[in-house]
Structures are given as structure tokens and as C-alpha cells.
Amino acid sequence: MKEQDPNIIKQESKDIIIDNLKYLGVVVTIFLVVNLALRLDVNYLVTYTSERSFTEGFQLAFIVFTIFTFARTLPKRKDVKHALTLIIGFFIVILIRELDSLFDMVYHGFWKVPAGIVTLSAIFYAFRNLAVGVNELAVVLKVRAMKMMICSVMLLFVYSRLFGMKVFWKDVLHESYIYQIKVIAEEGTELLAYGLIAYAAYLICKNLKKNVID
Template identity: 45%
Template structure:
């Protein structure tokens, strides 16, 4: 039995509104972390809430992509590469902590993880390339690419000392530059985890095709405009 068209239309609208509300609350939480860190005058410290939140998001991203690798065979190799890449970023974020061993020690585990991640990918080159193609054609790939651009390009350019020195002149305060750079990185990490979660949800749909097919049938009842 199919639901009335008006009911399906209302459900689609409510579903979109629900997604917006969830993402709005999520991003409001990210902004709250930044506000708290600024109020506590603790932005650049390794123990700041911003830094700890970045690490938490990276941990979630690493494990989410590991879960995707187990659930979706088509993008398994690509998901393993993504998981390894973000694990290296997490190690890089822990550079100050790892400096306790010796200065620059973070490079040792980072290189080890890089080797353990890339070697299997190169060994299965054709499968890896196909897997990457599937991953880049997924719905969540656009958000992942935008978030990576925000993290690796925009945040670096936006956080350049020269920019903020020119903007503030003689009243230059380094903490302002740090707030701008670290908050942008935090937003990027939050979007990266959202994209990883999107990959995970798609993998779950493929594991339970019957449930997703029922939803798709219901969505087809929405009248085309």
C-alpha cells in the first residue's frame, strides 16, 4: 500500500527540514566550542577545547572510514586510504605531545602509518583505482572534497600572519590570527566527519537494500512539479 501523495510530499519536506535542523545544531555546537575557547583565553594551547575537538573529530573520522571499508566492498580500498590519511593528520595534530620523546618524533609514526596504508593500495593498484572511482562518484564525495579544500588550502591562506598583520596594523594580536585559523580548521574537520558519516550511511543502505527500496518506492509517490 502506498501513502497518499500529499503525505509523501509533507514527509519529504519535513525530512529536509529535520536535516537542516540537525546540521544547524551541529554547527552551533562547533561555534560554541570556539566561543568557549575564546572566553577562556585558550585557543592556541594544545589542551584547548578547539584542539581537543579537532582530535576527537579526527578519531571519529578514522573509525568511521574503517567501518565503511568493512561495510562497502566497492570502496573498501578507498576508505582504507582515507582512514590512513586522517590518521596521519591526527598524528600531526599530536606533534607537541610526541615532542616529549624527541623533537619531530611525530614523523616516525606518521611515516609508518603512511607506509602501511599505501603499500597495500599499490599492491592492488587496479582495485584501488576502481575503488577510488566509486568513492569519488558517491554523494558524500563533494562534501569531502570541499572540506579538504577548506582544511588544506583556505585555512592556511586565511591564517597567514601577513594577512592579519596588514588587517590590524600596529594593533596586531597573534591570538586573533590563531582564532581565525584554528576555528576554520575545526569547521573543516567537522565537515569531514559529516562526509565520512554520509559514506557510512550509504554503506548501511547497501547492506539493507530491502529497507532502502521501500523508502525509494515511497519517495516515488511524491508528485513531480
């Protein structure tokens, strides 16, 4: 067997470097989108509210993209349809929570009703056969990009909440405390998380489609 010339760049090496450069490019783009949204809010909104802002708009766009990406994969990977349905349900609940001001037009806190229905329906469908649901979920969790998804979800639910605590910002700003500063910081962190979640969803579904089981 002929040995590879060490002075020649292997195609595999080129592919790995290009793949990582693409990854870097997308992540940097997400960072720029977050920065752009915050700057638009600060420069063009007279009164900043998290419900009506460029940041909120981008958040909703990323969530819808995530749901759409998993939904498109569902027909092509029916062998993990229960796990994908559970994931889709999870992000639909997040979308409903982000649209709480819209549901509040019915009555305050009404978003919990559709969110509860979606949650129970998704869990029942995914685990009505416990073994099937758990095994399918394990297949999806095995995808490498799921690590990125999990970290991004933790950034959304853990770090952004701790970072956006009113007590923390009052300790930082003291008598200069302004509510809008705290909200912008928290919403910006959430937007970053949503952007990374959307990219992770794309990578996960790309992998699942590439390894289709007939």
C-alpha cells in the same frame, strides 16, 4: 494507471523535505559547536594555545569520529576495503599531525615518523594491485556525499591556511596585531572543516552500508 492527485502531498516529497531538514539541522549544529568552542576558549582560558583548548578538543573528537565511522564500515563493505583503508590512513595521519605536541616529547618533528609509516603503509596496501585500488576508490568517490568531503578537506588544507596567514592578519590589525587572534580565527575555521568532514563521513558510510554487496 491512476494519476496522482496534485492536491495530495506525495510521500516522496515529505521524505525529501525531512531529509533536507535533517541535513540543515546537523550543519547548523556544527556551526553552533564551533561558535561554542571559540567562546569557551576566549572566556575560560587565561592563555590561549591551540594545543590546549576547547577548540582543539573538538577537533580531535571530530577526527576520531571520522576514523571510527570509516573503520566500522570496513567489515561491511569488503569490496572496497582497499579504498576505505586508504581513507582511514589519510585521517590517521591528520590525527597524528594534530597531536604533534605529544610526539614532540620524543623530539621536535617526530610526528613525521609515524605519519610517514602510516602514509606509506596505506598507499602500499591500497594500490599494491593498482587496478583494484583505483576501481574501489572510484566506487567510494561516486557516493554523492564525497563532494561534501572533498570540499571540507579543501576548506581545511587550503582556505584555513590562507585565512590564517600571519601576513594577512598583520595587514588587517597593523600595530594592534595579537597572535592569539590569528590563531583563534584559523583554529575556528579548521574546527568547522573537521565538523563537516565528520558529517560527510557519516553520510558516505550510511550510503555504503545501504548498498552492501554480498
